[in-house]
Amino acid sequence: MTRAAPTICTTCPYCGVGCGVLASPDGAGGMEIRGDKAHPANAGKLCSKGSALGETVDLEGRLLAPVVKGQETEWDAALDLVAEKFRTSIAEHGPDSVAFYVSGQLLTEDYYVANKLMKGFIGSGNIDTNSRLCMASSVAGHKRAFGTDTVPGQYEDFDEADVIVLVGSNLAWCHPVLYQRIAAAKKARPEMRVVVVDPRRTATCDIADLHLAVAPGADAALFNALLAEIAARGAVDRAYVAAHVSGFEDALVAAQASDPSATGLSAADLAEFTRLWIGSERVVTIYSQGVNQSSSGTDKVNAIINCHLAMGRIGKPGAGPFSVTGQPNAMGGREVGGLANMLACHLDIENADHRDAVQGFWVSPAMAPGPGLKAVDMFRAVEEGRIKALWIICTNPAVSMPEADRVRDAIAGCDFVVVSDITADTDTAKLADVILPATGWGEKDGTVTNSERCISRQRPVLPAPGQARHDWKIICDIAAKMGWAEEFAYDGPAAIFREYAALSEVAGRLGRDFDISDYKTISDAEYEALAPFRWPQGPMKKGGRFFADGGFFTPDRKGRMLPITPRAPKTALSPQTPFRFNTGRVRDHWHTMTRTAKSPRLSLHMAEPYLEIHPADALRLGLRAAGLAEVSNANGRAVLRVLESSRMQPGSVFAPMHWTGQAASDGRIDALVAAHVDPVSGQPESKGCAVQIAPYQAA
Numbered sequence: 001m002t003r004a005a006p007t008i009c010t011t012c013p014y015c016g017v018g019c020g021v022l023a024s025p026d027g028a029g030g031m032e033i034r035g036d037k038a039h040p041a042n043a044g045k046l047c048s049k050g051s052a053l054g055e056t057v058d059l060e061g062r063l064l065a066p067v068v069k070g071q072e073t074e075w076d077a078a079l080d081l082v083a084e085k086f087r088t089s090i091a092e093h094g095p096d097s098v099a100f101y102v103s104g105q106l107l108t109e110d111y112y113v114a115n116k117l118m119k120g121f122i123g124s125g126n127i128d129t130n131s132r133l134c135m136a137s138s139v140a141g142h143k144r145a146f147g148t149d150t151v152p153g154q155y156e157d158f159d160e161a162d163v164i165v166l167v168g169s170n171l172a173w174c175h176p177v178l179y180q181r182i183a184a185a186k187k188a189r190p191e192m193r194v195v196v197v198d199p200r201r202t203a204t205c206d207i208a209d210l211h212l213a214v215a216p217g218a219d220a221a222l223f224n225a226l227l228a229e230i231a232a233r234g235a236v237d238r239a240y241v242a243a244h245v246s247g248f249e250d251a252l253v254a255a256q257a258s259d260p261s262a263t264g265l266s267a268a269d270l271a272e273f274t275r276l277w278i279g280s281e282r283v284v285t286i287y288s289q290g291v292n293q294s295s296s297g298t299d300k301v302n303a304i305i306n307c308h309l310a311m312g313r314i315g316k317p318g319a320g321p322f323s324v325t326g327q328p329n330a331m332g333g334r335e336v337g338g339l340a341n342m343l344a345c346h347l348d349i350e351n352a353d354h355r356d357a358v359q360g361f362w363v364s365p366a367m368a369p370g371p372g373l374k375a376v377d378m379f380r381a382v383e384e385g386r387i388k389a390l391w392i393i394c395t396n397p398a399v400s401m402p403e404a405d406r407v408r409d410a411i412a413g414c415d416f417v418v419v420s421d422i423t424a425d426t427d428t429a430k431l432a433d434v435i436l437p438a439t440g441w442g443e444k445d446g447t448v449t450n451s452e453r454c455i456s457r458q459r460p461v462l463p464a465p466g467q468a469r470h471d472w473k474i475i476c477d478i479a480a481k482m483g484w485a486e487e488f489a490y491d492g493p494a495a496i497f498r499e500y501a502a503l504s505e506v507a508g509r510l511g512r513d514f515d516i517s518d519y520k521t522i523s524d525a526e527y528e529a530l531a532p533f534r535w536p537q538g539p540m541k542k543g544g545r546f547f548a549d550g551g552f553f554t555p556d557r558k559g560r561m562l563p564i565t566p567r568a569p570k571t572a573l574s575p576q577t578p579f580r581f582n583t584g585r586v587r588d589h590w591h592t593m594t595r596t597a598k599s600p601r602l603s604l605h606m607a608e609p610y611l612e613i614h615p616a617d618a619l620r621l622g623l624r625a626a627g628l629a630e631v632s633n634a635n636g637r638a639v640l641r642v643l644e645s646s647r648m649q650p651g652s653v654f655a656p657m658h659w660t661g662q663a664a665s666d667g668r669i670d671a672l673v674a675a676h677v678d679p680v681s682g683q684p685e686s687k688g689c690a691v692q693i694a695p696y697q698a699a
């Protein structure tokens, strides 16, 4: 008689909702998947991607052994080579001649040791993450307004709000379980109102009472108009502002100088939006990549936060600004200082006291003296030969970075490139000198943090295949080979988590928001059994909201309102490139499809890359529905299937980001995206480039 395999509680590896998953291995390499009813993020629900996880864990295409210059080799030889190349580069050209480019797919423990190695031992800030492309503008906006990268609210606020405003967020496709949560709350309380601010009429508009088809990039103009109206109608919470807010007057002057017509909205729509916002105590503004992926993304974030601060609608049940993260552990990466301009536990790399505190805690030999290169600048430095050894962990920048063709060529020209991944078949791995086999979802062991600061365990369900190792182990093995064996001698992820929790106590003493020091003595068994929990865990605010009564993390403890002057997308439209090109996700695929392409039913939703275009534009250009269009600009080209849709505004087109080169069509759309970045956050403008479009003519 065979015994049923135990069911494992783990977490979905896709979006930042962070749903709990129950995985039951079938004994033949697969698994049955159910939603975890006990997990606070999803209460048993899963979307199409999460429920198909069991179809994506086979070993076809998996990298099972280290590869050096195309030849399988032993771990020891591969690690020796990587350590030697990094050591040599550092000795000859300094610590800033090397870089790590990592991923929001990494677990927190992986992220922590990668940052410790680069920032505390190599002594450079040159570690950045693909989360730079996802939510860096939210981080920068939070830091400007709150003094730290704090998400003030939690998912329960979505149930309790009277008005939910979704800005630049196709929640129905990109965070489906949160969308279902809001739809259910609206059904239970029909008086709830949902406003969607998006140039496209996305699937999320199906539950919208008001869709504001704002002009592309005009979100800051919209929230400036709202702030001016809040003041004009005497709706400012004067007591809250006087006690807890700085910068109100300057922000208001800038808002009043802003032109509401730049929103492209009718006076009636603006008036209705203002009426809903001002007339409801409980307003949650959820925002995502449509706000962040902009050359003025940080300003857009602060324009939203300004309105919440002016009315004291923050940190209270059903009220607050809320950024939802794209990746499963984008938030955990932020918490461990995964961005080049941060330190672990929300400490600041630009603050000498913070650097000293972290260096003292790590007893490290060479602390980074300041921020390193952000993603776009990092690959420019690779292109220019300033980065001579590059380690890319769990991400595919040759496809996903803006100006992807240029990035691909830069990686190809770099002196030494290491890639750790689950497959050698990505566009990036194909360019590497060394490819190291890593464990993937279902095998990995550690923690992730979702969009509402809830930390949950990802647990192994299947054994590591072949010679694959966990990312934290690979990083520690390299650190040991570079001479820091003792400092990276962890016997498992629990040991890393304990150290990280202990470091958060140091951060708490320095006045930071992130403190999980209750867990600094967690045993291996307790870590194994760890239930999802939301920080902060201090005695004052156990799992609660921030900022209802002030207490911001700025020097004067006040929330900062910023004067915002709206700016158009950096690339102007021209007669040669007259279309605004918007990029994003589809419902059933994830990033560059390494995993989701394995599930035929996920591919049924959208089988190939496409260009969504208004029928009038298609007619004018001579495009046939379901024919092929060539989309191009000075940066690159893509060939995409035509999808006519009146959900688009004329003059604006959309394409999904997931596909790499295909036979009939070529969906490498990030080749078209200009590498313009937000000056504060360094986040690229992935939704605002300009393109020309023509019927595709086969050569």
Ligand code: SF4
Binding pocket: 012, 013, 014, 015, 016, 017, 018, 019, 042, 045, 046, 047, 048, 049, 050, 051, 174, 175, 176, 177, 178
């Ligand atoms: Fe996974 Fe996100 Fe779907 Fe939840 S909503 S199952 S986290 S992809």
